[in-house]
Amino acid sequence: MDKPIIPSCLLPESAMIAPDGGMRRVGVEVEFLGPSVKAAAAALVRDLGGVAEPEDPHAIRLRGTRLGDLSVELDLRHVHPARHPDLNVGLGLRGAAILGTLVSPFVPRELITAPLPAGRIGAVDEALASLRSVGARGRGTILLNSLSLHFNIDPPDLDARTLAAFLKAFLLMSDELRRQVAHGSLRLALALPPDYPQRYKDRMLAPDYWPSLQDFTADYLAANPTRQRALDLLPVLAYLNEGQVRQALPREKIGPRPVFHYRLPHAHLSDPDWSILPAWRGWLQVERLAAELGRGELNSRECV
Numbered sequence: 001m002d003k004p005i006i007p008s009c010l011l012p013e014s015a016m017i018a019p020d021g022g023m024r025r026v027g028v029e030v031e032f033l034g035p036s037v038k039a040a041a042a043a044l045v046r047d048l049g050g051v052a053e054p055e056d057p058h059a060i061r062l063r064g065t066r067l068g069d070l071s072v073e074l075d076l077r078h079v080h081p082a083r084h085p086d087l088n089v090g091l092g093l094r095g096a097a098i099l100g101t102l103v104s105p106f107v108p109r110e111l112i113t114a115p116l117p118a119g120r121i122g123a124v125d126e127a128l129a130s131l132r133s134v135g136a137r138g139r140g141t142i143l144l145n146s147l148s149l150h151f152n153i154d155p156p157d158l159d160a161r162t163l164a165a166f167l168k169a170f171l172l173m174s175d176e177l178r179r180q181v182a183h184g185s186l187r188l189a190l191a192l193p194p195d196y197p198q199r200y201k202d203r204m205l206a207p208d209y210w211p212s213l214q215d216f217t218a219d220y221l222a223a224n225p226t227r228q229r230a231l232d233l234l235p236v237l238a239y240l241n242e243g244q245v246r247q248a249l250p251r252e253k254i255g256p257r258p259v260f261h262y263r264l265p266h267a268h269l270s271d272p273d274w275s276i277l278p279a280w281r282g283w284l285q286v287e288r289l290a291a292e293l294g295r296g297e298l299n300s301r302e303c304v
Contacts (some may be wrong), residue, residue, distance in 0.1 A: 016118040016287060019156065025115035027152035027259070028124050028276065031075060031108040032269040034135040040072045040109060047130040056080055056093075058100035067123055069114040074100050076107050108138070108147055115154070125275050132269060140266035146191035147267040149279060152259040156291075158240060160213040163233065164204075165294035166260060167220075169286045170231045171201050177230070177282050181264055191265045193228045200224070217241060221248040232261040 018024045035043070041052050041060040050065035059073035059080055073080070079100035081093055111127060128136070138147040155162055170177075174195070182189040196204075200223035203209060211219065217237045225248065227234055238245040238256035245254065262283055268274040 016284070017156075018154070023117040023119050024154040024156065026118050026121055026154070027115045028111075028113045028121065029148065029150040029152070030111045030124070030128065030267050030269075030276070031147040031149075032111070032131060032136040032138045032267060033108055033147070034137045034269075035109070035131070036104065037072050037074055037109055039134050040111070040131055040136065043130045043134040044070060044072065044111075044127060047133075048127060056082060057097040058104075067113060067120075067127060068116060070127065071112045073110055073112070074104065074107055075110045076100065076103060079103075109136075115152070118153075121280055122275075122277055125277070128269060128274075128276075132272065136269045138267055138269040139271075140185075140188050140268050141191045146265035147269075149264040149267045149276060151262040151264075151280070151283060152235075152257070153262060153283070155236065155258065155260055158236070158258060160216050161210055162290075162294055163213070163236070164210055164216055166286065166290040167231065167233065168205060168293050169290035171196065171204055172289065173282075173286055174230065177286075180282060181266060181279070188266055193230045193263055193265065194226075196229060197223050213240065214244070217244055218248075221245065225249055225252070227252060227254070230263055232263055235259055235261050 016024050032040075037058050037060055041062060044050070044062055044065065045052050048062075048065040048067055048070075050062045050070070053061045053063060055061055055071075055073075056079070058076075060071065062070040062072070077083070079096045081096045111131065113124060113127075116123070140147060155166070178189070178192055178195075182192060200219070203219065217240070220233055220237065221244075224233075234245060234249070234252065234254045235257045236259060238254045239258045242256050245256075264279050
């Protein structure tokens with residue numbers, strides 16, 4: 001698989017330690033095709049333990065597995081009426097269940113973990129092996145969309161300097177990360193989230209750009225009025241100031257939460273050797289660079 005991306009300007013230590021000395025946490029989301037939600041959940045309980053608790057016909061929570069709490073669900077809001085009553089468009093519970101059955105051949109399923117200590121993230125591959133055992137598949141892209149791998153990562157802090165340092169680090173590495181994710185495939189490259197506008201990148205990477213949280217949020221929203229960015233900061237910005245974010249993006253689907261939402265568009269369950277770890281190693285390089293930038297020990301231009 002991919003080799004870790006290690007620019008020469010990075011220090012070797014990881015920065016995944018929380019301010020209290022514990023390990024920071026990461027939630028993982030993986031999309032796949034193939035087995036029904038019920039069959040996928042049964043395989044996970046068989047291999048990882050725990051108890052299945054159906055939420056609706058197309059969403060099941062798994063309590064107390066070896067990976068902690070998990071959920072498996074059809075990735076379509078309209079078939080989960082208890083969560084999204086405004087989207088039920090008159091279907092009712094039975095209608096939503098029927099709709100989910102009809103679209104299941106085309107709409108991905110999603111495995112979602114509760115936040116895990118970062119040091120345990122490799123264990124998610126055990127859950128992927130369970131899913132493969134009942135026919136889970138996927139080759140990165142599907143018609144008009146992609147099968148996604150997402151990381152929801154606890155920031156080490158929620159101050160403006162930390163957020164700016166991470167985005168600076170991510171922008172410095174984004175071209176290389178995009179090349180790694182696409183594997184030289186035009187088909188996979190086309191499914192990558194749109195890049196950040198060049199003018200915004202230039203502003204963000206200016207050595208003296210360390211704005212207040214309000215200004216950082218305003219600049220980000222003006223240049224990126226969308227969830228479709230590889231490092232999506234809308235969740236954490238909405239958590240810190242939901243009013244400012246909602247005023248700019250009243251209709252965007254945003255779940256406020258204190259995480260960096262790292263969106264990778266390619267999950268490859270059809271490949272028995274595919275693992276989430278190469279993508280995670282790429283993120284760790286962002287962590288290391290962000291730590292240096294945040295401490296002022298490295299100028300962002302030194303790594304360009």
